[in-house]
Amino acid sequence: MVNVNNEKGQSLVEFCLIVPLFLLMILGMIYGGCAYADYLQYSTAVREAARDIAIQDKDRRQALITGLSNNSAGTIAQYANPLTNLYEPHFSARLIEEEIAGNENGDNNSGNTTKMRFVEVSVVLNLAEDVSVLPERLGPLQCTMPIEKDLEDDN
Numbered sequence: 037m038v039n040v041n042n043e044k045g046q047s048l049v050e051f052c053l054i055v056p057l058f059l060l061m062i063l064g065m066i067y068g069g070c071a072y073a074d075y076l077q078y079s080t081a082v083r084e085a086a087r088d089i090a091i092q093d094k095d096r097r098q099a100l101i102t103g104l105s106n107n108s109a110g111t112i113a114q115y116a117n118p119l120t121n122l123y124e125p126h127f128s129a130r131l132i133e134e135e136i137a138g139n140e141n142g143d144n145n146s147g148n149t150t151k152m153r154f155v156e157v158s159v160v161l162n163l164a165e166d167v168s169v170l171p172e173r174l175g176p177l178q179c180t181m182p183i184e185k186d187l188e189d190d191n
Contacts (some may be wrong), residue, residue, distance in 0.1 A: 041114070061172040071170050073119045075177075081116035082179045084158040085090050089129065090181040097131075097155070097183075104157060112129050123161035123174060132180070153183040 049071040089100045103111030112127060132154040158178035161169060 067122070067170055068165055070120045071122055071174075074123055074163070076116050078116055078123075078125060078161060078175075081112075082157050082159050082177050084131070085115045085127075086155055086179040086181040090155065091184050094186070101129040101131065104183050106116055121164055122167065122170065124164045126160045128158050128163065131183075132156055152191045154180050155183060156180045 085100070085104060089097050092100060100111060104109075107125070107127055111126065116125065118125075134152050134154065135149040137149055137153050156178065157180075158176045159178045161174040163172045
């Protein structure tokens with residue numbers, strides 16, 4: 037027969053050793069889930085901002101690019117509404133002009149080049165709080181959209 041008197045406090049000691057590890061694991065999952073939700077929110081915001089800027093007229097396009105590049109809270113709020121404030125977003129936006137071989141119909145053998153304009157929006161997320169279970173930096177998240185054809189000649 038086993039003598040139980042020598043093992044009375046064993047379960048309490050095991051419980052006290054496991055509970056902090058279990059709580060740390062649960063908190064890590066919660067913070068990780070919130071960080072992933074923010075990551076998805078900013079990823080969607082970058083795509084929406086690029087799409088929105090690409091279809092605007094010249095003046096509105098430039099105002100949105102300037103607002104995003106200056107990290108204007110009002111401009112960012114149009115596209116992103118994060119779940120938490122764990123990460124600080126740093127947006128940037130710019131216009132890109134490229135010459136692409138071929139004509140507008142896609143014929144690369146014509147010897148002509150077509151001038152295309154694109155808008156590129158990106159965001160880098162830096163950790164705002166000291167949370168050791170999360171990465172300090174996420175990104176850059178980036179999206180490039182062509183400027184709409186009918187608005188291309190509004191120089």
